[in-house]
Every structure is written in structure tokens, then in C-alpha cells.
Amino acid sequence: MPLDTSTYSLAHLRLDGRRWNELRRLSASISTSGSADGSSYLEQGNTKILCTITGPQEQKQGGARRESNEAKVEVEINVAAFSGVDRKRRARGDRRSVEMQHTIATAFQGVLFTHLYPHSTVVITLHVLSQDGSLLACCLNAATLALIDAGIPMSDYVSACTVASSPTSSEGDGVDATDPLLDLNGVEEQELAFLTIGTSGEEGKVLVLVMETRCRVERLEGMMAVGLEGCGRIRGMLDGVVREHGGKVLEARVG
Amino acid sequence: MANGTAKPTGLAFSRETFAKLTPGPFLQAHLQQAEPVRANGRSLDAFRTPTINTGSLSHSNGSAVVRIGDTAIVCGVRAEILLASDIPNPPSDDLSKDEIVEQMGLLVPNVELSTGCSPNHLPGNPPSTLAQALSYRILSLLHTANLIGLQDLRIQYAEPPTDDDLPDEGPKVVTKAYWTLYLDVLCIALDGNPFDALWAGVLSALQNTLLPKAWWDPDREMIVCSPLASEATRLQLRHLPVASTFAVFSTASLLKARSEAKSWVLADPDDFEEAVCVETVSVVVTSEDDGRESVLKLEKCGGGHVGKIEMGQCVRLAHQRWRDWQVVMSGG
Numbered sequence: 001m002p003l004d005t006s007t008y009s010l011a012h013l014r015l016d017g018r019r020w021n022e023l024r025r026l027s028a029s030i031s032t033s034g035s036a037d038g039s040s041y042l043e044q045g046n047t048k049i050l051c052t053i054t055g056p057q058e059q060k061q062g063g064a065r066r067e068s069n070e071a072k073v074e075v076e077i078n079v080a081a082f083s084g085v086d087r088k089r090r091a092r093g094d095r096r097s098v099e100m101q102h103t104i105a106t107a108f109q110g111v112l113f114t115h116l117y118p119h120s121t122v123v124i125t126l127h128v129l130s131q132d133g134s135l136l137a138c139c140l141n142a143a144t145l146a147l148i149d150a151g152i153p154m155s156d157y158v159s160a161c162t163v164a165s166s167p168t169s170s171e172g173d174g175v176d177a178t179d180p181l182l183d184l185n186g187v188e189e190q191e192l193a194f195l196t197i198g199t200s201g202e203e204g205k206v207l208v209l210v211m212e213t214r215c216r217v218e219r220l221e222g223m224m225a226v227g228l229e230g231c232g233r234i235r236g237m238l239d240g241v242v243r244e245h246g247g248k249v250l251e252a253r254v255g
Numbered sequence: 256m257a258n259g260t261a262k263p264t265g266l267a268f269s270r271e272t273f274a275k276l277t278p279g280p281f282l283q284a285h286l287q288q289a290e291p292v293r294a295n296g297r298s299l300d301a302f303r304t305p306t307i308n309t310g311s312l313s314h315s316n317g318s319a320v321v322r323i324g325d326t327a328i329v330c331g332v333r334a335e336i337l338l339a340s341d342i343p344n345p346p347s348d349d350l351s352k353d354e355i356v357e358q359m360g361l362l363v364p365n366v367e368l369s370t371g372c373s374p375n376h377l378p379g380n381p382p383s384t385l386a387q388a389l390s391y392r393i394l395s396l397l398h399t400a401n402l403i404g405l406q407d408l409r410i411q412y413a414e415p416p417t418d419d420d421l422p423d424e425g426p427k428v429v430t431k432a433y434w435t436l437y438l439d440v441l442c443i444a445l446d447g448n449p450f451d452a453l454w455a456g457v458l459s460a461l462q463n464t465l466l467p468k469a470w471w472d473p474d475r476e477m478i479v480c481s482p483l484a485s486e487a488t489r490l491q492l493r494h495l496p497v498a499s500t501f502a503v504f505s506t507a508s509l510l511k512a513r514s515e516a517k518s519w520v521l522a523d524p525d526d527f528e529e530a531v532c533v534e535t536v537s538v539v540v541t542s543e544d545d546g547r548e549s550v551l552k553l554e555k556c557g558g559g560h561v562g563k564i565e566m567g568q569c570v571r572l573a574h575q576r577w578r579d580w581q582v583v584m585s586g587g
Contacts, residue, residue, distance in 0.1 A: 035373060048311075048312070056369060077368050078377040080331060080367075080439060082312060082314065082315040082332070083314060084314060125371035125378050129312060129441075132313070
């Protein structure tokens with residue numbers, strides 16, 4: 001168990017010293033790669049993701065030519081062999097990667113103004129350099145920043161985070177602390193039941209909600225409330241990064 | 256237009272259009288000036304300045320991020336234990352220590368180019384010929400350079416004396432396991448000359464690698480590692496070879512006499528120049544223990560312009576590049 005019951009109820013501090021509603025250190029920068037249309041690098045704690053965007057570009061030849069009036073969003077996730085605790089060469093097209101790719105693609109299909117680019121494709125490539133929990137959430141955040149750098153119009157930021165249902169993996173047992181935990185790291189993700197929530201817009205429209213572990217139904221509402229609040233805070237941080245970069249670009253042009 | 260009073264527009268292209276339509280003559284126009292300069296503004300023998308960041312990845316034993324111009328690569332080193340009992344054919348005793356490293360494959364580089372780093376390397380494809388060739392070149396250079404001694408990669412155990420042993424024999428030292436270093440290199444952005452950047456990344460990551468203290472536990476019959484960072488040892492590299500690549504742009508063609516062809520040697524080519532140059536020269540330079548610089552590897556392929564004189568110039572420039580890199584690698 002990552003969180004010893006007795007010590008948590010004493011000080012209410014997690015293993016890395018955070019309280020239940022504290023996010024990990026988030027640092028991001030955009031326009032990191034000169035050769036891609038849009039790029040970003042995001043670190044949330046020890047999870048480090050690099051994202052590059054190619055597009056909108058012509059539909060690839062081959063296969064049935066897709067007749068549509070909208071751009072298609074394609075996602076590719078490259079997990080580096082040195083990213084996890086054990087060295088593992090991820091086979092391409094393994095089901096977990098495919099599912100994550102599909103989730104991210106459908107999330108952005110709904111947010112980007114795809115009707116402006118008919119018959120074209122936007123390719124989002126995510127490189128995972130280091131994994132320490134909240135992988136899907138960090139991928140969504142990194143992709144948002146890179147799409148903004150690429151200049152593809154979208155309705156609002158997509159910000160995502162993870163929430164766990166309770167500090168211990170055993171339910172009940174007289175543990176009073178039933179606060180959901182925000183922004184999990186790798187150790188906590190393996191032990192606790194958690195969900196990933198991704199929202200868009202100031203009012204918190206939910207775009208992505210993925211939960212692969214069991215938890216009690218009455219906890220769900222609390223988890224979602226904490227998740228929405230966390231996503232709002234992350235949205236503010238992403239906005240700050242974009243505005244700072246914009247300020248620098250403006251200074252370079254004008255000054 | 257029916258009435259031809261409108262002045263016809265001249266065929267003046269913008270610079271970018273000229274470069275896209277006819278890249279060869281575009282580059283040639285730059286090089287033919289009195290002061291030859293390349294399309295990216297560099298002089299003929301100017302290399303791009305590298306920046307190296309090491310130790311940024313938390314899960315790896317060693318890591319490095321190298322940027323040379325717009326080419327960026329990330330290298331991570333993971334060390335895994337290979338038990339001597341798992342080796343089907345143990346190395347014979349007459350092999351020298353350095354040959355054992357090569358024969359047992361204790362260094363495993365892998366270059367990943369299909370990451371979307373450039374339009375020519377789209378993600379989702381199996382490794383292209385270029386990626387496989389680069390992986391092999393790095394592997395053969397690692398073995399030729401003999402960077403790491405076997406003693407850093409061995410986990411040995413001194414067996415306690417038994418009754419059968421002669422009293423004046425020392426303790427028998429047996430190798431129980433080896434460290435295998437997996438060097439995974441990811442290319443994030445490619446703007447020409449991948450080999451120099453990949454080699455620099457591999458070298459910096461190896462320099463940065465920390466191997467935990469490991470020993471054979473005879474009671475549990477397994478290798479045990481210490482989790483304390485203070486007991487970890489940094490990998491010692493015997494020397495620091497540096498690679499320099501050159502491309503040759505030539506106006507030679509089958510339609511012209513050979514003596515009419517003009518050629519220029521360009522140091523550290525970027526993507527645009529690599530597309531129009533056929534001939535490349537790669538020089539790897541290192542320094543011996545007594546401080547003399549020596550050439551470790553020479554590779555040349557493509558056309559027929561580079562002869563003795565030009566090769567000598569390339570090697571001289573490579574020596575200069577080695578001196579510049581020592582400053583970067585010791586400071587970074």
C-alpha cells in the first residue's frame with residue numbers, strides 16, 4: 001500500500017508530501033521543435049511528454065479515399081523504452097496504446113474546428129520520455145499546447161487530470177479520510193482506484209472520462225467534482241504558458 | 256487579356272520558391288559567389304554549435320538530450336543484469352577483455368527514427384534502412400572505440416575457501432553476472448546529419464550513467480543491488496571520440512566534361528543540403544592517452560570528388576571540432 005493508513009490520518013500527507021488536492025509541479029513550453037508545424041513539451045511531476053503536430057496536410061494516398069467535409073485527427077503514441085521502471089520495447093499497435101490513441105483522437109475531433117480543413121489530416125505524435133502516472137491526462141495537455149502552437153483553431157483548451165477515490169485501497173475499515181486524491185503519480189496509480197477526466201472550456205464540459213478500476217458508486221460524484229476543479233486549475237496554467245510564449249513572440253516582432 | 260496593354264509580370268520568384276523548385280542551382284548560386292556561403296548562412300567549414308543536457312530522465316541509469324541546430328535527439332541508457340548462468344556459450348578464456356564485451360553484446364544501441372521527426376520519417380513504420388544502418392554504425396563504433404572496460408560491467412564474487420583448496424591459493428574470483436547497457440536513442444527532430452548528433456547523445460548518456468552497487472548474495476543465490484545513490488558508481492569512459500560529417504556538393508553531371516565540374520565540401524550538412532549532395536565523408540577523431548589526437552574511423556561514400564587533399568582538410572576540421580566538443584562535454 002503506498003499510503004500507510006495510520007500516517008495519512010495523522011498528517012494527511014501523501015508519499016511525496018502533497019495534500020489531497022495538490023497538483024504536481026507542471027511546467028510546459030511550446031514551440032520546442034523547429035521542424036514540426038506545432039510542438040510542445042510538458043512535464044507533470046516525473047511524467048515527461050513531447051508532442052509534435054504535422055498538419056493539416058493532404059490525406060495520405062492508399063486505401064479508400066475518405067469523402068468528408070472535415071479534417072481527420074490521427075494520433076500516434078511512442079513510448080520510449082527507457083520511460084518506465086522496467087525497460088520494455090512497446091510493440092506498435094498493442095491494445096493499450098491503440099485505445100489511448102483513439103481516446104485522444106476523438107477528444108480533439110470534437111474540439112478542433114475541423115470543418116475549416118476538409119479532406120485533410122492532422123497528425124498528433126506524442127513521445128513519452130518518462131512515465132510516472134497520469135499518462136493519458138498529460139498526453140491530452142501536451143497535445144492541446146502543441147495544437148495551439150500549430151495554429152489550428154479550436155473551441156477551447158482541453159485540460160485533463162486524474163483523481164483517485166480514496167487514500168487507501170481497502171474501502172471502509174474506519175478510515176475517516178475519504179477525500180478523493182488529485183493528480184496521481186505512478187505508485188499511487190497502481191494501488192488505488194482512479195479515473196482520468198478531461199474537460200474543455202471554462203464551464204468544464206467533460207470530453208474524456210476513463211475509469212478502468214472498480215470503485216463505489218457514491219464516491220463517483222465527489223471524484224468528478226475534484227477532477228473538474230483540478231482541470232480548471234490546469235487550464236489556467238496552460239493558458240499562462242501560451243500567453244507567455246505569445247508575449248515573447250510579440251516582443252521579438254515589435255521590439 | 257484581349258488588349259495587350261497590361262505589362263506582363265516578370266518571372267521573379269521569391270527565395271523560398273526558388274529553393275523549392277530547383278534546390279541544386281539555388282545552392283550553387285550561393286556557393287559560386289566570391290565569398291562562398293551556404294543557403295543557411297554558414298561558411299563552408301562552419302559546424303553548428305551543439306547543446307547537451309544530461310541526467311533529465313528519472314527512470315534511466317543515464318540520459319542525454321543533444322541539440323545541434325534543429326536536429327534534436329534523446330538518448331536513455333538502461334542497465335539490466337545478465338546472469339552468467341543464463342549464458343548458453345560462455346566466452347572462452349583466451350579472448351581479451353575487450354573482445355568479451357563485443358562478443359557477448361553487452362552494449363545494445365537502438366536508433367528510433369520513425370517518430371515523425373521529419374516528413375521523410377513518418378511514425379508507425381518499421382525501422383527504415385537509414386535507421387538500421389545508423390544503429391549498426393553506432394554499434395560498430397562503440398566496439399571499435401573500446402570505450403568501456405569489462406571490469407565496469409562485471410559483477411564478481413570471491414568464493415570462500417573450501418577444504419579442497421590448497422592453503423596458499425588466493426580466493427577464487429568468479430564472474431556471476433554482467434551489466435548489459437541498452438542505449439535507446441529517439442530522434443525528436445531531424446534537420447540533417449543524424450549520425451553526429453546520435454553519437455554525441457550516446458557518448459553523453461554513457462558518461463552520465465550511474466550503475467548501482469551490485470553483488471552476489473550466496474544465501475539467496477541472486478544478485479542484489481543497493482538502492483543508495485551514494486553507493487552507485489559512474490561509468491568511466493576511456494576516451495571521448497567525436498564524429499564529424501561532411502557533404503560534398505558537386506556540379507558534375509554526365510552531360511558535362513569531368514574537368515568542368517566544380518565541387519565544394521560542406522561541413523555539418525542540414526536537411527536541405529543533404530538532399531542535393533550525393534557524397535558524404537564521416538570522420539571520428541579521438542585522443543590517445545598521451546594526448547595525441549588520432550583518427551578512429553573514416554567513412555566515405557557517394558561520388559568521386561574527395562581525394563587525398565580534401566580528405567586531409569576534412570580530418571583537420573574534424574580535429575578542430577574535437578577540441579570544441581571537449582569544452583561542451585566537460586562543461587555540460
